[in-house]
Amino acid sequence: MCGIGGVLWKSQPATKKDLETIGSLIKHRGPDEHGIFLRDNLGLIHSRLSIIDLKGGRQPLCADNPNIVLIANGEIYNFKEIREQLNLRGRDTCTLSDCEVIIHAYLEFGLDFIQKIAGMFAFALWDGEKRRLLLGRDRLGIKPLYYLERDDGLFFASEIKALVPFMKAKEIHPPSLVEGLQNQFSSGRNTILSGVKRVLPGEMLIVEQGQVRSMRYWDLTRTSPIKIDYNGAEEMFSSLFETVMVQHMRADVPYGVFLSGGVDSATVLAMISRLQTNKILSFSVGYKGVEMKDELDDAQRIARLFNTEHVPIVLEANEMFSRIPHMVWSTDEFMWDYACLPTSFLAEHARNHSLKVVFTGEGGDEVFAGYGRYRKTFVECLVKKMANPKSGGFRTRGRWRNPWPRKVFGDKLAQFSKSYKTPFINAWSCTPPAWDYTKKAQYTDIVTELPEDLLVKVDRMLMAFGVEGRVPFLDHRVVEFGLSLPRSLKIRPHYGKVFLRRWAEKDIPMDHLWKKKRGFHVPIGEWLTGDFLNRLEEKLLQNKAIGNWFQRDGIRELFSAQRAKKKASREIWGLMHFAIWHNLFIEKSCSVAPSTKEDPLEFIS
Template identity: 45%
Template sequence: MCGIAGVVHRDRRAQESELAAMAERIGHRGPEDTGFYLADGFGIAHTRLAIIDIAGGHQPIFDARKRYAIVCNGEIYNFPELRAELEALGRQFSCESDSEVALQAFAAWGRESFKRLHGMFAFALYDHLTQELWLVRDRLGIKPLYYAVLPDRVLFASELKALLPQMPKVELHEGALAQYFQNQYSTGEDTIVRGIRRVPAGHALRIDARLGIERQRWWSALDVAPRKLDQRQALEEWEPLIAQVMREHVRSDVPYGLFLSGGVDSAVLLGLLTKHQSTPVRTFSIGYSDARMRDELDDAARIAQHFGAHHTPIRLSPAQVFHRLPRSVWAADDLMRDYACLPTLALAEAASRELKVVFSGEGGDEAFAGYGRYRPGAAERFYKSLRFGGSGGFRVRAELDAAWTRKLFVPELQPALAAYRQGVVAAWQQTPKSWSDLQRRQYVDLVGNLPDDLLVKGDRMLMSFSVEGRVPLVDHRVIEFGLALPDSLKVSKKAGKTFIKHWAEGFIPKDHLWQPKRGFHVPVGEWLAGAFLDGLRDKLPRSEAIRRWCDAASVRQLLAGDTAQRSREIWSLLQFAIWHRLFIEQTASAPGAEEDPLAWL
């Protein structure tokens, strides 16, 4: 797991100093080694966290004739199989790194090689002969990759923070900002910073020396065809498939662990990981020491005991979790409001003291339809479809109260705020006619909420403490299998993810599998009170971000009186103000692990 960055200049040579400046800002992604390569106007940089070939995996990596150079972030899980195939074709390898397989595969098969790679990856590959740079991102967007096209150069990096100092000016993108307020994250190619874009999941960009850019979509879930299978037939395919996926995912030259919640997906992963090692799996769970809200520690401990895991429950006070907000905002990089970033950050900090690799269960709900929103009642669906057209009544509600949205934000932001459903509607309308509405709901989340919220949380919170996160249930084979399953195997009137639950009854207690889905709750309402709220009433309206994008009188009104019913609105403004201070006003070094959020206003 690593960080990558680089530049393509049109009319001058790339400089190591500019690469070093970008690499320094993503040093947390790879604190063990740094490498640079310059070729005329092209420059690539790499920061390394050694997971495979610890001694010999320095990057950039070159082929024997020095035609190609690659820097890679992520893991190519099927590298042993591909390496054997490539060596049989005569390709000569210089090290044992999985990243070299991506280089040698491209040398052998060109752009068709992307489809041969199993894993999570974002890489930059330079071709001396054609003077072209390829930027390639994995199928589901597990690993991040940003780029900016300027008049005289193209920049790219694993995180926004590496690009910001290189930008001629930093301005906010109104559409992405509105998506943050209305959806809790921005999605699509535009980021919160105007001019910086995401390389879309499953895409490659080819950049030439004159800054010409060609886009290629090399994988899409839209190509998945529905299948007619019964439970027996599906299980016959599923069991060898998930066995192969896990065999590939556990490949590592360092120990690994698991974030264990009280839910189904992490319990399934613990059962699968237990089959692949003879010693107890290292597991971590988090809860609250004095919050009124129930946590998942008891459920997690029970599952850990069931599988004989070496388990660590972490109990933090709500204040300890809350004081991780500045660090989590810095770590997330791209502006997003997901309360679960806070406990995930605390878990990453604890795991980093002894591990470099941690598994987690993201993707199971999207692949196998686990969310309640995937199975609405007929009346609910009819009403929402009638009132909000274009997406079958799916994802129609904005995160913030409409009355407050109209009052809080400046007039120039209102059109973008009103268009918050555009991404959902566009994704829904792209789907094939042969798909069911359940599959359409899954797809909307697979191209929006999963890559731009859940996977951002997983990648950035862990990488801020130099820990690699592995998500087997986001493997493209798992996603394709789950998406193609008939609706009747995935949902019933009372439950979602029924295929996985029936299968897992063979090794997980049934009462754990079939308990109602709760999700991980964060006691935000308990934090917005007392002395902190008094300080917030004083400081938030004076924030540069709030003064620029909000109506000051409405912000004061929002913070007055009982705030219990306004926590989303208040939290959204608080987090935006901290993000703006960190990335726009000062672009300073990272906050500490625990700091008073008021200090960052």
Template identity: 45%
Template sequence: MCGLAGVIADRTLTPAQQQRLADAVAALHHRGPDGHGIHQQGPVGLVHTRLAIIDLAGGDQPLQSAASGLQAVVNGEIYNHVELREEFRRRGEPEPRSHSDCEALLQAYQVHGVPGLARLNGMFAAALHDPARRRLVLARDRLGIKPLYYARGAGCVVFGSELRAVLALLGHTPPLVADGIAQFFEHEFQGGEATAFEGVMRVPPGHALVIEEDGLQIRRERYWSLAEAPLRTWPASTRAEEADEAFTALMEQVMTEHLRADVPFGLLLSGGVDSGLLCALLTRMHGQPIESFSVGYATDDAAEAGRNELDAAEAVAARLGTRHTALRLAPGDLWRRLPHAVWATDELMRDHAVLPTLALGERASQSLKIVFTGEGGDEVFAGYGRYRRPALQRWLAGLRSPGSGGFRTRSLWPRAWQQAVFGPALQAASGGFRQPQIEAWQATPRNWTTLQRSQHGDLMTAVPDNLLVKADRSLMAFGIEGRVPFLDHRVVEFGLSLPDAWKVQGRIGKHFLRRWGLRHLPHDALFTPKKGFHVPMHWLLSGDFLKHLQAALARNAAVQQWLQPAGVARLIEVQQQTGAHTEALSAVLHFALWHRIQVEQGGRRPPAHAELLDYLQ
């Protein structure tokens, strides 16, 4: 787990571009605090910051192939590197220079070219310089677990694990794009390939971009598509026991690969089904107690205490004998983390679960470099309530907003408040958040069910552009690798293949996983209604703080440029009177913070605990 960045120019790198490689190292230091490497050859410069997980002594990057001169920098883990190494040895391929798992990516490309990426089980972003073919290849894993961005500069293409590295290599901050900001306000994140910065793009999951040295032409190659994956079929005569056995064998293989590391690991334990099952599997397969971490609130608020999952997490930890740490956060601790959370997220994305995840990452980093998390279980096995909406409700939503089968059609902002708060450019861009969802829906086979198509929509949009942004950036901000077994592509394909009736029964989602899990955990731990981790923003957006916030936002550059200050002031007044617009107001607050930190201050890192209003004045 690391950070990577680099540049390919239309001629030999200039002194300015060489200096910017060093700037990219500084921008990505938090992702790789154990060391860094820089490779320069002709028009190509590669940067790597390392978090040492496998082959601690010999796994420094950039990696180099002695046989072909290939150079590569990789962020992530290739879990099946043991099997691939043996396969390439039997083929008579040259031995790798190190025992790093990332050597498998270099070998797979060397033998098979870009299609060789489909041989890799893992999470990765990579840049490979192929001097023989005079090209650079940028690649990203199937589900977008690891981030990778790129942009065209003056006579070059730059790329990096985070936006701040790309901006450092460009040497300037591009203007913002109204569509990206509008998507953020209406949908909490921006989906698709574009980002909020003009010309700065995401490498799509499951793709490689081939950049030719001659002319810097970019050609894309897709090596995996969930919509085209050969999903398993389940005859009507299939017994539940047969599906259970198949899933057991799959999870044994997936977890065996995910457990490969040369450093200790732990688990973020929420008290829900997914992390509870991971805890059971890790404990059994590791053979000794693991460290686990959970988080909740120190509060007298009875409503919030009732949503706390600390007791459920501690019950699982006690049952499985983990070395458990429970964090209890006071409201003030959350708010002082908000500037750092906005910086850590990097993207213009608002998921307040970043706040407790940062607290967990900071605590886990005191003893570990790896934590497992349950991300993806709800999307893969259909746990969310949005997958169980009545057919009539979906049909009506589809009539109002066609293109996605009535799935994810609503803006988070009522039209009246859009008109009052959004500036003219954002009003013109309103509704664009639906396009990535429509494209994901339309890409699926017509014989797929509505449930499968809805799951696919989330797996192609909300998962890489929201859920995994939170998971990757929150943990990497403190040099922690997050492993997400439920988003292994084989598990994803298995979950999509299951008949709807096995996944959803009445008002119970994720039924297959819950029932399968009974071999590991008691019924109460698996069939208790889902709580989720709620962040009580109403604690902050109330009382005297709103008066200070109103004064600060009135002077904020982002509000003045993109919103209507009078509308923002009215929103605050109504929030103060009724408390009814917490989500809308928190979006304005987040955007103002993000703009101040990422745009006006050039991505300068705030302390982990800071005074919130200091970043809005």
């Protein structure tokens, strides 16, 4: 797990200074060592978090061909299997690094090589003979990769902040800002910063002769439904998931588990315990002095069941709020998921326990249909489709509920007030007509919220502390299996994720598996009160960026509603997050990370 970046100038040489500029802003992702490559107009930089082949896996990698240079972030989980295939074809690897197989696979299979590798990754591969640069991202978007095109060159990096110094002007892309406010994230090619773009999940960009073209190498809509009963599915999944877990557990350093108290992380821990005997560190989060029930007791029960060395973390409002500026800087994107805060503390504790790798249960709900929004009756689906045919009635409401968009959004945002629906409409319209509502809804979430919210949270919060997150439910082979299951194995009245719950019964108590889903909640609504709320309102009303994009009278009404306990915390949280993000990324250079203990209101100028 690492940070990568680079420059490809059109008519001038790349310099060490170019790379140092990028490297200074991604060094948190790879604190162990740094490497650079300079040749003519190309420069590559790699910040390494060493996990596999600690001594021999330094990057940039050239292997035995000096014309091919690679920098990569992530893990190629099937690298041993690929290496065996390559050896049989006469290719010998120079290191034990999982990433080296990318080079040899490219030399052996050409552009089709990316179909051979399974893992979470973002990479840049330079072919000096063909003067070709490849920028690839894994199928689900677990690892990030951004790029910036200018008339005089191309710049790319693992995080947006590393591209900011190369922007000639820092301007906000209004539709992405609306998406960020309404959806909690923005998705697709564009980011909130005009000109900074994403390499999409399942995509490889090919840069040749000054032109950038896209190659889609994976498309989940090609997944065909299978007719299968539970017994057949159980046999198929047991073999598949064991293979996936064995490959994901490959590491030359210890690893731990984040336990949420739910089904997914418990299932991952059960598989780890089945496949190895070392005592595992596990971590969970709860909250002090709140009415909302946390998941500490459930997580502790699972930890005892599998005899982990368990670390419960109990957080209070003050320490959570003092983490906000660091969280906003780390998040990089304008993405205001409450769960980023507790995840940041989990990552910090894991690193303080000398861990570089942790497993999480992310993706289980999307892949096996765990959310209530997937369980609509035929009549409900029909009514929703009639009301919103373009998106099948799925995800038609934003996080900002009426009347707040009309009252708070300024003129520059109001003209894009419906743009937040576009990603969901586009995703839904891509699905085959024969797919049922549940499968269409799963797919829509997998290509929108999953990569740009949940996986941003996991990647950025963990990498801010030099920790790698592994998400076995999002191995593309598991995703294809889950999506292909018949609806009857996914949902029933009052329950989702039926297949996974049944499959896990041999390891996990029934009352834990079949309890009502709670989700990874954070009591922000309870904490946005009193003096902090009053000071926040004053700061936001005086803030220039807020004044440019929002209506101050509407903001006053919003805060009045929160004081009257009318649930305006999401809207207020989004405004605060935007003001702090704007301060760090637009008004300043984002070159210095805030500490983990700051007054967030001091970052609203």
